[in-house]
Every structure is written in C-alpha cells, then in structure tokens.
Amino acid sequence: MSALAQQASEPTVKADKLRLPKTSLDSVLAPVITVIVLLSLWQIASWAVPIRSDLFPGPGAIVAKLPEMLDNGSLLGAVGTSLFRALSGFLLAVLIATPIALLLAHQPLLRKGLGPLISAMQVLPSIAWVPAAIILFGLSNATIYMVLLLGAVPSIINGLLSGIDLIPHQYRALSQVLGADKRQHIWHVELPAALPGYVAGLRQGWAFAWRSLMAAELIAVGGSLALGVGSLLQRGRDLADLPLVILVILVILLVGVLIELLCFAPVERKLLRDRGINRTGGKNV
Incomplete structure (x- = not known):
C-alpha cells in the first residue's frame, strides 16, 4: 500500500513543481502587462484629447522631465x-508603540x-x-516627526x-x-504568537x-527644513508644472510599492509558510 501511495503521490508532486514556475511567472507578467496597457492608453489619450499638452501631459512628457x-x-x-x-520616524514609532x-x-x-x-x-x-x-515647533524637523508619529503609532498599537x-x-x-515568568511569557510566547497581527x-x-x-x-515648506518629496510636489504646484507634479506622484507611488515588495511581502510570506498557511488562508497539507 505504501508503494502504491508513493506512486500515486508522485504525479501530484510533479504537477505542483510544474505549476509553481508558471504561477511565479504569471505574478510578474500580469502587473507588467497591466502597466504597459495603462501607459499606452494614457499616451493615446494625451494625443487624442484636444487639451494643451501642459494640462494633459502623456507619459512621454513625464519621462522627458526625469533627466532634468x-x-x-x-x-x-x-x-x-x-x-x-x-524610516527613522517609523523606527521611532515602533519603539514607542x-x-x-x-x-x-x-x-x-x-x-x-x-x-x-x-x-x-x-x-x-x-x-x-x-x-x-x-505652531508648536515651527518649520523644523520636529514638525515632520510629530505628524509622522501621530500617524503611525496608533496603527502599530492596534x-x-x-x-x-x-x-x-x-x-x-x-x-x-x-514555569515562565511574565517577561519570559511576553518575549518567548506572546510576541511570537502575535506576529501576524503585529506585522499587519x-x-x-x-x-x-x-x-x-x-x-x-x-x-x-521652508525654514530649516530640507527639501523632501512632498516639498518637491509643492514646488511643482507653485510653478504650475504638471509633468513635475505627476513625476513626483509616480515616485511617491514607486517608493511605497518597493517598500511593500522588499520588506513587508517577504516577511508575510515567511510568517504564512512557518505556520503552514497558504496565500488563500487555508492550511497546507
């Protein structure tokens, strides 16, 4: 029976091995194709719509702004x-929350x-x-960090x-x-068990x-504050430079996506894998 069971399981294992590369490839190709299609539609619309190019710039105008x-x-x-x-404000928020x-x-x-x-x-x-x-701190880094902490700390606590x-x-x-004391329970039991909610x-x-x-x-903006991405966005608005505004918005979006893909997504996958949970929420057999 064990030999028959092993033979019966071999096709399933081979099929899983064959499906994994295709799934990984699809997860990369699908977003890339979507982005290409959206950019193409955006460029076609910028050519077709009877609006001045400075009021409705296409992807080409945005890319042309990048070298400058x-x-x-x-x-x-x-x-x-x-x-x-x-990053420094987020680390401080974690240490506080x-x-x-x-x-x-x-x-x-x-x-x-x-x-x-x-x-x-x-x-x-x-x-x-x-x-x-x-009002409290003027145009200084303390103002930036106060707003950042008040935005991040409640979410981490909850x-x-x-x-x-x-x-x-x-x-x-x-x-x-x-025989674990309270500190040992928190460090060795509570925090590891609460990791999924903590990471969320x-x-x-x-x-x-x-x-x-x-x-x-x-x-x-101004004072002793160094120029940040948000300040650059404000500069584009003051200059009525829509290509610059859109370029900065795309950079903000790109940074957010990269942090998600490079930091939080791998941690989440490891947590699910360690707990025997697949991406759909079911248990791996």
Missing part, C-alpha cells in the same frame, strides 16, 4: 531626505480608557495635525493588540506550567507614516 530632475540632483536629494525621515501596546494588553482598565482614544487617532487624517505641529487578542488562552496556562499593524503603520510624511512635507 536627475541632472540637478533635486529628485534624488528629495527622495533621500524623505526616505531617511520616513510596542511597549504601549504590551502595557495596554496587560492592563485591561487602562486599555478601556485609552483604547477608544487610540482608535480615534487612527481614524483622524494626519494632515489635521500639521497646523498644530507648525495591530499588536489585535494579534495578542487572537492568542489562545491555553498559551498562558502552558507558560505557567513550564507594522504594514499599516508604515502606510500611515509615509502618507503623513507627504502631508507634512507638502504643507511645512
């Missing part, structure tokens, strides 16, 4: 400044008091904090709390049976941090 921005160094400098602010979430998870009364406030802050548009931050809430109660009993919170926190940063840089 690269030559004067403003684009790369702005991207570097914004990325440094975003993680202990707060753990504290709320183990203090039910405190969570009942602060939980609704944190959720309300997550809903509040981050751009609403910019005027208050400018993500970790959600992950902890989904941990089975038996884990606590098992830790006690094995980190992903959302990064999205809020990046959007908050763009909003802050768009409004807080």
Whole structure:
C-alpha cells in the first residue's frame, strides 16, 4: 500500500513543481502587462484629447522631465531626505508603540480608557495635525516627526493588540506550567504568537507614516527644513508644472510599492509558510 501511495503521490508532486514556475511567472507578467496597457492608453489619450499638452501631459512628457530632475540632483536629494525621515520616524514609532501596546494588553482598565482614544487617532487624517505641529515647533524637523508619529503609532498599537487578542488562552496556562515568568511569557510566547497581527499593524503603520510624511512635507515648506518629496510636489504646484507634479506622484507611488515588495511581502510570506498557511488562508497539507 505504501508503494502504491508513493506512486500515486508522485504525479501530484510533479504537477505542483510544474505549476509553481508558471504561477511565479504569471505574478510578474500580469502587473507588467497591466502597466504597459495603462501607459499606452494614457499616451493615446494625451494625443487624442484636444487639451494643451501642459494640462494633459502623456507619459512621454513625464519621462522627458526625469533627466532634468536627475541632472540637478533635486529628485534624488528629495527622495533621500524623505526616505531617511520616513524610516527613522517609523523606527521611532515602533519603539514607542510596542511597549504601549504590551502595557495596554496587560492592563485591561487602562486599555478601556485609552483604547477608544487610540482608535480615534487612527481614524483622524494626519494632515489635521500639521497646523498644530507648525505652531508648536515651527518649520523644523520636529514638525515632520510629530505628524509622522501621530500617524503611525496608533496603527502599530492596534495591530499588536489585535494579534495578542487572537492568542489562545491555553498559551498562558502552558507558560505557567513550564514555569515562565511574565517577561519570559511576553518575549518567548506572546510576541511570537502575535506576529501576524503585529506585522499587519507594522504594514499599516508604515502606510500611515509615509502618507503623513507627504502631508507634512507638502504643507511645512521652508525654514530649516530640507527639501523632501512632498516639498518637491509643492514646488511643482507653485510653478504650475504638471509633468513635475505627476513625476513626483509616480515616485511617491514607486517608493511605497518597493517598500511593500522588499520588506513587508517577504516577511508575510515567511510568517504564512512557518505556520503552514497558504496565500488563500487555508492550511497546507
């Protein structure tokens, strides 16, 4: 019977091996083809629509703007400044949000008091904090980081709390049976078990941090602030330079996509693989 079972399983294994490259290829080709089609339609529309080219530039006009921005160094400098602010601010948000979430998870009364406030802050548009931050700190990096932190911290807190809430109660009993103290339980049991929710919170926190940063840089311009991507977007608006505005928007989008593909997507795949879960949410057999 075991030999028959092995022979019966061999075609399935071979079929899975044959399907995997095709699936990987499709996952790359599908977005590329979609982007090519959309860019082609955009270019055709810019030729066909009877609107001035400066009011409806096609992809060609956007690409033609790129060498100019690269030559004067403003684009790369702005991207570097914004990325440094975003990454350093996001790391600071993680360091602030993680202990707060753990504290709320183990203090039910405190969570009942602060939980609704944190959720309300997550809903509040981050751009609403910019005027208050400018009044408090002026046109300085402190303004940028205040808006970024207020945008990212609530999402990270709620993500970790959600992950902890989904941990089975038996884990606590098992830790006690094995003689683990509270610190050991949190470090060796609670945090690893809450990782899916925590990573989801980190992903959302990064999205809020990046959007908050763009909003802050768009409004807080001048003073001691270095030129960021949002500031470059504002410059394009002041100059009525629509190709520059669209180019900066595409750069903002590209940075967000690259961070997702290079950081959060691999971590999510590893978490699912370690837990025996496939992409559709079912268990691997």
